[in-house]
Amino acid sequence: MRNNSFPLKGDGVVVSGAARGIGAATVKNLVEQGIFVIAADSNSALLSEMLQAIDPKSEMTVAVTADVTIEADCQRVAEVAKAQGIRIKGLVNNAAVGAFNMSVETTSFDDWQRVISINLTSIYMMSKYVLPLIRSAGGGAVVNISSIHAFATSTGVAPYAAAKGGVLALTRTMALDLAPDNIRVISIHPGATNTPMLQQHAQREGKTLAELGFPTSDNAIGRIAEPEEVADVIAFALSRGATFITGSSITPDGGILAKF
Numbered sequence: 001m002r003n004n005s006f007p008l009k010g011d012g013v014v015v016s017g018a019a020r021g022i023g024a025a026t027v028k029n030l031v032e033q034g035i036f037v038i039a040a041d042s043n044s045a046l047l048s049e050m051l052q053a054i055d056p057k058s059e060m061t062v063a064v065t066a067d068v069t070i071e072a073d074c075q076r077v078a079e080v081a082k083a084q085g086i087r088i089k090g091l092v093n094n095a096a097v098g099a100f101n102m103s104v105e106t107t108s109f110d111d112w113q114r115v116i117s118i119n120l121t122s123i124y125m126m127s128k129y130v131l132p133l134i135r136s137a138g139g140g141a142v143v144n145i146s147s148i149h150a151f152a153t154s155t156g157v158a159p160y161a162a163a164k165g166g167v168l169a170l171t172r173t174m175a176l177d178l179a180p181d182n183i184r185v186i187s188i189h190p191g192a193t194n195t196p197m198l199q200q201h202a203q204r205e206g207k208t209l210a211e212l213g214f215p216t217s218d219n220a221i222g223r224i225a226e227p228e229e230v231a232d233v234i235a236f237a238l239s240r241g242a243t244f245i246t247g248s249s250i251t252p253d254g255g256i257l258a259k260f
């Protein structure tokens with residue numbers, strides 16, 4: 001029998017890192033389906049601007065300015081979600097920072113801790129406070145955004161790859177812990193995606209994405225992803241179509257990992 005681990009129209013989903021890129025595309029996707037979004041981001045101005053464009057009357061969204069590395073902020077996101085008085089059926093742990101030109105030896109301890117804190121520890125922290133809401137809604141789904149770097153990686157991304165590998169393992173153990181409560185946990189592992197994270201990296205390097213080697217030559221589809229394509233996968237992972245998927249990963253990477 002199909003379980004109840006997906007949102008219906010009018011249910012709520014919490015999305016972190018919602019102000020731009022994959023997070024903003026996810027908010028738009030969910031709102032268009034009639035799902036209410038509790039949109040959290042540390043960039044308050046950008047978050048308001050994005051929500052104004054997607055949901056000008058604030059009927060289907062609520063903004064929460066929150067830094068997902070701060071426990072009190074994560075707690076507040078959950079409180080705002082609870083205060084909506086609707087069933088909270090999902091959490092998308094999307095917030096993260098890029099980390100380039102960072103090998104073990106060139107990364108300061110502060111930078112190491114910052115990247116691990118934003119890209120990995122925040123998933124523990126946000127989940128800790130939002131899970132009780134999903135449990136009391138009879139179940140739902142947690143979607144953790146990892147990266148292809150969890151499986152195959154490149155030079156200069158030591159803390160990023162370590163964090164994203166951690167997200168994969170954390171997803172598996174969370175799925176086992178939460179299955180009795182009808183809560184599914186899935187990790188998504190995009191390849192290079194056309195978002196400000198990647199565009200700002202190119203700007204900092206003074207190069208175009210093509211000059212930086214995107215798309216990589218082993219990308220079978222031959223282009224990088226658009227954020228909406230990753231948002232579609234996130235929406236699927238949350239949805240009724242995915243009620244038998246838990247503890248596993250989905251890899252929208254354009255075929256990069258298919259090649260050795």
Ligand SMILES: NC(=O)c1ccc[n+]([C@@H]2O[C@H](COP(=O)([O-])OP(=O)(O)OC[C@H]3O[C@@H](n4cnc5c(N)ncnc54)[C@H](O)[C@@H]3O)[C@@H](O)[C@H]2O)c1
Nearest residue numbers: 017019020021022042067068095096147192193195196197
């Ligand atoms: N863009 C890519 O090529 C790519 C590839 C694989 C995986 N990903 C992953 O996809 C997710 C989204 O990436 P994106 O490319 O859209 O990034 P982005 O930088 O464009 O957007 C990230 C959002 O997270 C927010 N954020 C950052 N730190 C935060 C914090 N401490 N608290 C709250 N919000 C915070 C930012 O303000 C921003 O709005 C990330 O987990 C990223 O690692 C991206």
